[in-house]
Amino acid sequence: MAGLDLSRAMMARIPAKAGGSVPFPLVQGDATRLPFRARAFGSAIACHVLHLIPRWEDVVAEAARVVRPGGIFLVEDNADGRPYGEVARHFHAAAGLPPRRIGLASMADLDAAMAAYGAQITVLPPIIDRQEVTLERMIARMESGQLSSTWQLSAEQRAAAGEATRRWARERFGPLDQPLISERRIVWREYRLPA
Numbered sequence: 001m002a003g004l005d006l007s008r009a010m011m012a013r014i015p016a017k018a019g020g021s022v023p024f025p026l027v028q029g030d031a032t033r034l035p036f037r038a039r040a041f042g043s044a045i046a047c048h049v050l051h052l053i054p055r056w057e058d059v060v061a062e063a064a065r066v067v068r069p070g071g072i073f074l075v076e077d078n079a080d081g082r083p084y085g086e087v088a089r090h091f092h093a094a095a096g097l098p099p100r101r102i103g104l105a106s107m108a109d110l111d112a113a114m115a116a117y118g119a120q121i122t123v124l125p126p127i128i129d130r131q132e133v134t135l136e137r138m139i140a141r142m143e144s145g146q147l148s149s150t151w152q153l154s155a156e157q158r159a160a161a162g163e164a165t166r167r168w169a170r171e172r173f174g175p176l177d178q179p180l181i182s183e184r185r186i187v188w189r190e191y192r193l194p195a
Contacts, residue, residue: 056110083135
């Protein structure tokens with residue numbers, strides 16, 4: 001197993017989530033030009049990423065290249081839960097950013113792209129992810145630049161968008177420090193490449 005991310009900051013979060021050590025080799029790289037040889041892996045996973053990559057078709061081509069015949073490309077259908085999606089859309093609008101889905105907008109498009117590689121498509125049963133969060137924590141994540149869609153903004157621009165989003169969120173939802181249950185429906189799609 002190997003992990004790849006364009007962002008060193010995101011890669012640095014892995015040891016914290018894995019108990020203090022890196023559980024597998026990490027490579028800083030571009031998913032549209034994977035630094036791996038052809039047929040190097042039995043499977044590939046794309047989680048929470050294709051909607052962020054304008055040339056997502058290149059990622060699909062690279063996955064088809066590095067996965068062995070008969071292998072699987074597993075992709076998460078990234079649907080933001082409530083209220084996070086609504087808060088994120090407001091933050092992006094306040095910052096003058098384009099919509100967060102600058103890449104893959106429809107899973108039907110991905111299905112068609114994978115079908116062109118001869119992949120057999122299976123939609124796996126949904127998983128419901130419920131987390132207790134606060135609106136303040138959601139906004140602070142965007143304001144601190146943790147999301148790749150905010151990297152192009154200066155700290156001042158993120159702070160201004162954060163403050164505008166806080167004002168809006170107080171009117172829309174009430175106190176920002178009140179714990180809320182954020183619910184997200186996670187659906188994985190399995191694309192099995194021909195043997």
